[in-house]
Structures are given as structure tokens and as C-alpha cells.
Amino acid sequence: MKKFLLVMVSVFLLIMVVGCQQANNETKREEGKVVVTTTIGQIADIVKNVGGEHVQVEGLMGPGVDPHLYQPSHGDIKKLQEADLIFYNGLHLEGKMDEVFKKISKDKPVVAVGESVPKEKLLSKQEDATAHDPHIWFDIELWSYAVHAVKDELIKYDQENKADYEKNADEYLTQLEEVQSYAxxxxxxxxxxxxxxxxxxxxxxxxxxxxxxxxxxxxxxxxxxxxxxxxxxxxxxxxxxxxxxxxxxxxxxxxxxxxxxxxxxxxxxxxxxxxxxxxxxxxxxxxxxxxxxxxxxxxxxxxxxxxxx
Missing domain, CATH: 3.40.50.1980 (Nitrogenase molybdenum iron protein domain)
Known part of the structure; x- marks a missing residue:
């Protein structure tokens, strides 16, 4: 009898642990918010500032992470699948994730903010004029295109809060202009x-x-x-x-x-x-x-x- 009880307790604990692990792997969706998954932190920052209280942001790449070499984990794929919107840089910054974005884009909006920058404003590789420098966040003028891209996509998805997205974007762009003047x-x-x-x-x-x-x-x-x-x-x-x-x-x-x-x-x-x-x-x-x-x-x-x- 004791042995049977011990087995039952062990099974119960195992179920509890597995259940907790599954819960931790799932995005805890906040009611009424647009769930957005981004790659690099710079894009997550745009979404937080423009989206404000209307968005829940899940960033994949944290401090010290190199996006050029980044390989998405199973947990990352799950976050991408559970998102309402996905923003990434593009221009081959996240080169090892291109196929993932291509597949997921069949089911939901997947936006490369780097593609919003006019091609004539991009820097090209000396050895390959068709390949562009992806590090656009280092020019605030270019990064402003990314801010507009995020704002437009949020409005497209969530028309109800259009006024807030426009107001937040304008305020954020003003802050960026101040940083540019400081630089x-x-x-x-x-x-x-x-x-x-x-x-x-x-x-x-x-x-x-x-x-x-x-x-x-x-x-x-x-x-x-x-x-x-x-x-x-x-x-x-x-x-x-x-x-x-x-x-x-x-x-x-x-x-x-x-x-x-x-x-x-x-x-x-x-x-x-x-x-x-x-x-x-x-x-x-x-x-x-x-x-x-x-x-x-x-x-x-x-x-x-x-x-x-």
C-alpha cells in the first residue's frame, strides 16, 4: 500500500512539474493587448514606446546576443507562433532565421523594418552592391523609418488605438531627434x-x-x-x-x-x-x-x- 501511494505521489509531482514547464514556455497573454515578438532589443524598444499600454512585447535576443549567429530555440519558435505581430530587422541581420520568418509569414504579419528604408540611403558592401549593411539603428534618420513601419503595422492590426500609436510615435521621434542633436x-x-x-x-x-x-x-x-x-x-x-x-x-x-x-x-x-x-x-x-x-x-x-x- 505504501509503495502504491509513493508511486501515485511521484506521478502527481511529475504531472505538476511538466504542467509548470509547459506554462512557463507559453506566452502569458495579457487581456486586450497585442502580443508582439521582436528579434533585437532595438526593435523591441520601438514597439514598447509606440505601442505603449496596448502591446505586450516578447524580445528574442537579449544583452550580449549576436544576431548574426543567432539560432532560434524551440521556445523562440513558440513565441513567434503565439505572437499577433512579428518585427525583425531584415537586410540579412538575422540570417539564420530567414526560413523561419518565411514560413510563419504565411499565417500572420511578419515585418522586416529594415525594408522600410529607401535603398538609396543604405550602405552596400564593397564586394557586393546588392548586399546592404543591416545596422541601420546607428543612423537615427534611418531608424525613424523603422519607427514609422512599426506604427503603421500596429495601426493596421489595431485600428481602435490608432490615435495613441500616432501620438506615441511622434513623441518617440522627438526624443530621437534630441539624441541626434546631442551626438x-x-x-x-x-x-x-x-x-x-x-x-x-x-x-x-x-x-x-x-x-x-x-x-x-x-x-x-x-x-x-x-x-x-x-x-x-x-x-x-x-x-x-x-x-x-x-x-x-x-x-x-x-x-x-x-x-x-x-x-x-x-x-x-x-x-x-x-x-x-x-x-x-x-x-x-x-x-x-x-x-x-x-x-x-x-x-x-x-x-x-x-x-x-
Missing amino acids: KEQFSHIPGESRVLVTAHDAFGYFGRAYDIDVKGLQGLSTDAEYGLKDVQSLVNMLAERNVKAVFVESSVSQRSIQAVVEGAKKKGHTVSIGGELFSDAMGEEGTEEGTYIGMYRHNIDTIVSALK
Whole structure:
């Protein structure tokens, strides 16, 4: 009898555990809200600001996550399936998720916000003019197209709250314009010869174009690209020739590549320091200033200016 009771208790506990696990894997839908799933945090931030109280946002890629290499988990697929709307960057940023988006788009709106930017405003790869730089959030003018894309899609899905979405979008765009003005004022303190931004991969092209900064990345537009000794040596020579004093690491990329550049410069007799950590493909921790798009952007501005001026 005791053995039977023990077995029954064990079975009951197993059912409870499995049930809890299933509940944790499901999106807890808040009544009356539009459930939106996004890839990178920068897009999630747009949806939170534009959608306000009318949306429930599920972001797939958190702090320190590299979207170029990201492989969706079963839990991610479930979040995508349960969403009312899906927003991703596109332009091959989330390259390993393209097939997933293609399949899910047959059942619900799946929007690549990067596709809203006019092609003539995009930067292209030198070796392939048809492939564009996906890091559009580093140019606030371009990122404004993404804000409008999110607003329009929310209105299309939820006409009842159109006025709120329009009001929220206008307020958010005003805040972005203020950050852009702040960036231009701060970068005016960096002398012309010191306006060189060296990072692990080439994520800051739009940033450099917007603020007249020469950007050099050890790897290409994607962290999936390989780099070799020749690439390191070329960057080291440039640092020495232009007397660049600082290089930067990225929160979502291993520091190993930039450390190789620092060591290479040292062997050449040129001292280069790590100017700080920048947020490139991922934002900071949830609940911190850097965990918002505006906070991340201002952090990058302040870190770069402090190291280069």
C-alpha cells in the first residue's frame, strides 16, 4: 500500500512539474493587448514606446546576443507562433532565421523594418552592391523609418488605438531627434585627426556617416566573417600611421580580436588602449539606461567622445 501511494505521489509531482514547464514556455497573454515578438532589443524598444499600454512585447535576443549567429530555440519558435505581430530587422541581420520568418509569414504579419528604408540611403558592401549593411539603428534618420513601419503595422492590426500609436510615435521621434542633436554637439569636441572609430566588426558604418567619423572594423558587416593575420596587421599599420590612441570592444562580440590588434600595435611600438565597451548589435541589461535604445545610443556617444577627444 505504501509503495502504491509513493508511486501515485511521484506521478502527481511529475504531472505538476511538466504542467509548470509547459506554462512557463507559453506566452502569458495579457487581456486586450497585442502580443508582439521582436528579434533585437532595438526593435523591441520601438514597439514598447509606440505601442505603449496596448502591446505586450516578447524580445528574442537579449544583452550580449549576436544576431548574426543567432539560432532560434524551440521556445523562440513558440513565441513567434503565439505572437499577433512579428518585427525583425531584415537586410540579412538575422540570417539564420530567414526560413523561419518565411514560413510563419504565411499565417500572420511578419515585418522586416529594415525594408522600410529607401535603398538609396543604405550602405552596400564593397564586394557586393546588392548586399546592404543591416545596422541601420546607428543612423537615427534611418531608424525613424523603422519607427514609422512599426506604427503603421500596429495601426493596421489595431485600428481602435490608432490615435495613441500616432501620438506615441511622434513623441518617440522627438526624443530621437534630441539624441541626434546631442551626438552632433558632443562629436564636435573630437579633433579631425582623431575621428577614427576602430571596433571588432563593421557595425558602425551608418554611425560614422552620420557624424563624420572614419570607421574601421576588423571583421566585415557580419561577425560570421573570418579575419586573419593580414587583417590585423593592416589595422595595426593604420593605427600607427594615424596615431590612433584608442580602440573599442563590443558587448556582443568576443574581445579576442581587438586584443590581437592592441598586442600587434604594441609590438610595432605604438600604444593603443581599450577606449571602452560599445553596444553594437545588442543593447544593455533590461532595467538599465543602456537597456533602452536611447540609453544605449547616449552611452556609445559618451564612451567614444571620452576616449577620442
